[in-house]
Amino acid sequence: MRLLAFGDSFLLGVGDPYHLGWIGRTVLGRTDVTLYNLGVRRETSGDIAARWRREASSRMASHEPLRLVFSFGCNDCVLEDAGLRVGPADTLKNTQMILAEAAALAPTLMVGPPPVVDPLHRARVASVGDALGIVAGQLGVPYIDVFTALRQAETWEAEAAAGDGAHPGADAYQQMADLVMSHPAWRAFTSDDRSVQAH
């Protein structure tokens, strides 16, 4: 199975001394899965919309089952001089476009954004995350919310504060991996049973 994952620095796993991130941790020991981690630092939903399809094309193979994962949102909610990097309406429009095109290509799943350190930024991420879940649901794409559980565990924010101020360390990435792996939608999605569709 080929697992192609598109997202931001949290998907890439920045801050993880093991260079796995949460998604690398979900496939530990599974040599039947070829993971392409295509997270890119600083990217918004618009950046990912602009590149994912071409990068996917180079990595698909007709003889192997394909799965597409997306995880982004935090960078859209960053305030810069001129306002939000991407406003909520555009975030939802970009996400709808990405997920609709992806789901037509292969089973697709979205993992929501994690809690960030700054309280105001975090509140915007929470709100956008809720909306992303609704958009995904309308398209029949499974959406895994990790925000609330990671917020309650407090590891994410503690590690991020102790690290570079934005990215957590090994323990929080492992918590996020555990949340994703224990979700029924993820188990169906990464099962090698070709009759299982993610939606």
Next chain:
Amino acid sequence: MRLLAFGDSFLLGVGDPYHLGWIGRTVLGRTDVTLYNLGVRRETSGDIAARWRREASSRMASHEPLRLVFSFGCNDCVLEDAGLRVGPADTLKNTQMILAEAAALAPTLMVGPPPVVDPLHRARVASVGDALGIVAGQLGVPYIDVFTALRQAETWEAEAAAGDGAHPGADAYQQMADLVMSHPAWRAFTSDDRSVQAH
């Protein structure tokens, strides 16, 4: 530092249950390095020439030092019905084009292809690897040969034979990482001293 690595399945780390590959193992514990592993299964020098520049563009940042790594060659030497996937002259032409453009952009380093299981394929890889080293040298790009040492250690071929027939496991990838990390060119290349140029 951003380390962008382009190559094939051996760079990606296919077969490694830890999903690190040799290059992931070179940066274990280094959270100051953002690794983008852009290895793609089945890719030849021609495939990499066609995509590396665009994928690099999405991942560069002016505020951080950039390093470019290339490692390919085995897939060029695969015999298909119509002959070699890429003949030696084209492999060298592609490599010259890639390395010249890369070295003009950032410090660049090439790691040669590993020994493959099939003896005739392996002989072609050995020969192409020697030529790649010469091309790199002419451009002032450091080239790290791993073929001979991995061949002598025999782990690579034993693990590949025990695995899917082509890709080794954790021990051989670690051996390759150790060979790369112990090379003076790699140490200079991945040093955070901005005055150090790879060439």
